[in-house]
Amino acid sequence: MSAQAPHNTLLIPGPIEFDDAVLQSMSHYAESHVAPGFVKVFGETLTLVRKLFQSTNPTAQPFIISGSGTLGWDLVSANLIERGENALVLNTGYFGDSFGQCLETYGANVTHLKAPIGDRTPLEEVEAALKEKSYKLITLTHVDTSTGVLSDVKGVAQLVRRVSPDTLVVVDGVCSVGSEEIAFDEWDLDAVLTASQKAIGCPPGLSIVMTSGRAIQAAQSRKTPPGAYYASIANWLPIMQNYENNKPSYFATPPTQLVHALHTTLTQITADVPGRFAIHTEVSDKVKAAAAELGLKQLAARSECQAHGMTAMYLPEGLVPADVLPGLLKRGVIFAAGLHKEIATKYIRFGHMGVSVTDPKRGDVDNALAALKEALAEAKQAKGL
Amino acid sequence: MSAQAPHNTLLIPGPIEFDDAVLQSMSHYAESHVAPGFVKVFGETLTLVRKLFQSTNPTAQPFIISGSGTLGWDLVSANLIERGENALVLNTGYFGDSFGQCLETYGANVTHLKAPIGDRTPLEEVEAALKEKSYKLITLTHVDTSTGVLSDVKGVAQLVRRVSPDTLVVVDGVCSVGSEEIAFDEWDLDAVLTASQKAIGCPPGLSIVMTSGRAIQAAQSRKTPPGAYYASIANWLPIMQNYENNKPSYFATPPTQLVHALHTTLTQITADVPGRFAIHTEVSDKVKAAAAELGLKQLAARSECQAHGMTAMYLPEGLVPADVLPGLLKRGVIFAAGLHKEIATKYIRFGHMGVSVTDPKRGDVDNALAALKEALAEAKQAKGL
Numbered sequence: 001m002s003a004q005a006p007h008n009t010l011l012i013p014g015p016i017e018f019d020d021a022v023l024q025s026m027s028h029y030a031e032s033h034v035a036p037g038f039v040k041v042f043g044e045t046l047t048l049v050r051k052l053f054q055s056t057n058p059t060a061q062p063f064i065i066s067g068s069g070t071l072g073w074d075l076v077s078a079n080l081i082e083r084g085e086n087a088l089v090l091n092t093g094y095f096g097d098s099f100g101q102c103l104e105t106y107g108a109n110v111t112h113l114k115a116p117i118g119d120r121t122p123l124e125e126v127e128a129a130l131k132e133k134s135y136k137l138i139t140l141t142h143v144d145t146s147t148g149v150l151s152d153v154k155g156v157a158q159l160v161r162r163v164s165p166d167t168l169v170v171v172d173g174v175c176s177v178g179s180e181e182i183a184f185d186e187w188d189l190d191a192v193l194t195a196s197q198k199a200i201g202c203p204p205g206l207s208i209v210m211t212s213g214r215a216i217q218a219a220q221s222r223k224t225p226p227g228a229y230y231a232s233i234a235n236w237l238p239i240m241q242n243y244e245n246n247k248p249s250y251f252a253t254p255p256t257q258l259v260h261a262l263h264t265t266l267t268q269i270t271a272d273v274p275g276r277f278a279i280h281t282e283v284s285d286k287v288k289a290a291a292a293e294l295g296l297k298q299l300a301a302r303s304e305c306q307a308h309g310m311t312a313m314y315l316p317e318g319l320v321p322a323d324v325l326p327g328l329l330k331r332g333v334i335f336a337a338g339l340h341k342e343i344a345t346k347y348i349r350f351g352h353m354g355v356s357v358t359d360p361k362r363g364d365v366d367n368a369l370a371a372l373k374e375a376l377a378e379a380k381q382a383k384g385l
Numbered sequence: 386m387s388a389q390a391p392h393n394t395l396l397i398p399g400p401i402e403f404d405d406a407v408l409q410s411m412s413h414y415a416e417s418h419v420a421p422g423f424v425k426v427f428g429e430t431l432t433l434v435r436k437l438f439q440s441t442n443p444t445a446q447p448f449i450i451s452g453s454g455t456l457g458w459d460l461v462s463a464n465l466i467e468r469g470e471n472a473l474v475l476n477t478g479y480f481g482d483s484f485g486q487c488l489e490t491y492g493a494n495v496t497h498l499k500a501p502i503g504d505r506t507p508l509e510e511v512e513a514a515l516k517e518k519s520y521k522l523i524t525l526t527h528v529d530t531s532t533g534v535l536s537d538v539k540g541v542a543q544l545v546r547r548v549s550p551d552t553l554v555v556v557d558g559v560c561s562v563g564s565e566e567i568a569f570d571e572w573d574l575d576a577v578l579t580a581s582q583k584a585i586g587c588p589p590g591l592s593i594v595m596t597s598g599r600a601i602q603a604a605q606s607r608k609t610p611p612g613a614y615y616a617s618i619a620n621w622l623p624i625m626q627n628y629e630n631n632k633p634s635y636f637a638t639p640p641t642q643l644v645h646a647l648h649t650t651l652t653q654i655t656a657d658v659p660g661r662f663a664i665h666t667e668v669s670d671k672v673k674a675a676a677a678e679l680g681l682k683q684l685a686a687r688s689e690c691q692a693h694g695m696t697a698m699y700l701p702e703g704l705v706p707a708d709v710l711p712g713l714l715k716r717g718v719i720f721a722a723g724l725h726k727e728i729a730t731k732y733i734r735f736g737h738m739g740v741s742v743t744d745p746k747r748g749d750v751d752n753a754l755a756a757l758k759e760a761l762a763e764a765k766q767a768k769g770l
Contacts, residue, residue: 030403
């Protein structure tokens with residue numbers, strides 16, 4: 001069924017399993033990064049990123065840069081805010097902490113609004129904070145990979161436009177883009193940063209950032225130079241514009257093979273963007289119902305706070321991840337341990353994104369649920385629970 | 386002969402042609418970046434980087450980070466020098482200019498010692514500059530991809546140790562590592578930054594940086610915090626140390642497929658490091674003799690300034706790259722146009738690195754020389770020269 005070597009099924013919240021065609025694109029023969037063939041593919045890939053974000057506003061600008069998702073934080077922090085300006089971080093876990101550190105590295109004054117574990121910051125609290133101080137930007141983690149909490153991006157963006165219209169709305173979409181709906185123009189967002197290896201279904205190695213005209217304007221009207229060189233919007237903007245206009249351009253060598261793989265997966269995804277979100281929701285509902293049947297509570301307690309590309313589940317009292325993960329592995333399934341430092345030993349994470357969800361013939365999700373049931377029973381028995 | 390789809394032979398100064406096994410590593414199935422299998426491969430790859438640099442000093446530290454070669458400039462500029470400190474750039478072309486801009490982004494005071502096009506800065510000039518001011522670091526481009534000029538890394542390092550022993554010696558080895566000898570410990574270097582896609586023979590997408598204990602010490606004893614987040618040595622150091630000690634660790638998701646490909650190519654290269662430099666020298670001599678026979682002068686006039694992995698050649702008076710490159714392409718061979726802005730239309734660049742050099746069965750270099758001869762004759766005839 002698959003052209004890939006036999007292997008355990010990777011069902012962590014990224015990297016995820018790959019479609020065969022995507023993986024084959026990774027072994028594309030050597031090409032010049034400024035030759036017509038590659039320039040066309042890179043340009044088309046940028047246009048596909050717009051489609052992925054349901055964006056048609058020509059002032060919006062996608063960036064595809066060699067790097068991890070983390071690099072997107074630098075792109076935001078070194079360009080969209082200046083030393084001494086205020087940033088408000090809606091913090092739903094590990095990744096809010098780290099984004100805050102990145103912002104501080106470039107001199108921002110960071111205020112964290114920490115949500116309780118497994119929940120979002122209430123909109124009223126966000127509103128109160130926005131009224132108290134002038135914020136250059138607000139960040140939120142769309143899906144916190146450490147907890148599976150889904151933020152209300154649309155609601156927060158509406159609130160910001162009402163209360164503090166000039167504040168830039170920045171979304172960390174590393175664990176959401178491709179599995180959660182994002183209507184970039186309609187929701188009036190300013191930056192969504194993501195990475196290739198989660199719901200986008202491409203191997204890791206690409207930082208993907210979508211920016212609004214307002215964000216580009218902020219970068220271009222800085223009073224001080226950008227805080228970074230490699231992560232400088234001023235350095236990359238002409239490159240991205242040229243490639244999308246089918247003109248070769250050079251700032252740093254793009255990872256040609258990864259760009260081919262991204263082109264392949266985005267062509268698949270953008271054939272039906274709403275359909276993709278629908279199937280992720282459907283499969284997520286099924287996973288969450290099955291987990292409940294096994295008596296497993298989710299970290300994200302309220303259903304509107306639950307991501308659709310992953311499920312973080314508390315283990316039964318008395319079990320730690322190391323009791324359960326080996327039993328899953330024995331059955332060919334890889335889940336991830338907890339990551340949120342306060343409760344890391346109490347829960348496990350199941351990533352259900354990309355081909356494992358969209359290609360039911362693989363049977364990945366059903367196999368994983370069956371394996372989870374068996375591995376849990378085995379672990380409980382071993383512990384006499 | 387090759388498992389790759391038929392394609393024109395890429396003989397630019399990077400990216401270069403790939404070995405089949407390297408390219409196959411790019412389509413490795415999905416893996417967790419913290420699972421034992423990948424941790425072992427990443428750890429071994431770091432150790433192979435040490436071997437590539439002929440380094441056995443345990444205080445030296447390799448870094449492998451998702452990004453383009455350019456990111457290495459940020460790693461140096463944001464960690465090894467502080468705002469207001471002095472940097473001396475030995476400038477042999479395009480890449481010296483850009484490295485200088487990167488250093489300035491992070492607040493360094495940069496002095497450029499510009500060599501004439503096609504030559505190096507004389508050691509006496511470097512010595513005079515070092516005696517005039519206290520420099521935190523000196524940078525030199527080992528091989529300037531824009532001109533094919535080879536710098537005297539060993540000589541400069543010896544000079545620095547004699548005249549200004551605390552100055553960090555930083556080498557931009559993007560276009561040299563894998564084709565030019567570098568004895569990291571013996572030459573007492575502090576940082577060599579490179580990328581995966583040139584003589585290392587891996588697809589683009591990895592920034593590779595080798596640092597000395599002295600450099601790490603400089604990063605750790607800064608009076609101010611590092612200037613970047615993604616390019617912070619403090620953030621990456623424990624990750625690299627853990628992986629090499631076979632312990633999973635997380636700061637940003639590594640590009641797992643590219644790391645596999647790097648592991649494959651470095652395993653091949655490090656089987657005989659001196660042999661690799663010898664064959665590159667031998668083939669380079671052959672290319673340069675053939676070019677001379679065709680009446681083509683090199684940008685790097687003096688033989689000790691000529692790189693061994695590429696040849697930049699002036700075209701005959703009256704011809705521009707666009708007269709010759711299509712004739713080469715017609716014969717299945719891709720060279721690069723000029724890049725140094727003052728003379729870009731006057732020359733072409735031939736990259737001879739990696740499998741095109743080490744695997745004579747491919748016939749890449751002989752075919753390219755034959756194609757060059759024919760394409761030149763054709764172009765001259767068309768122009769009535």
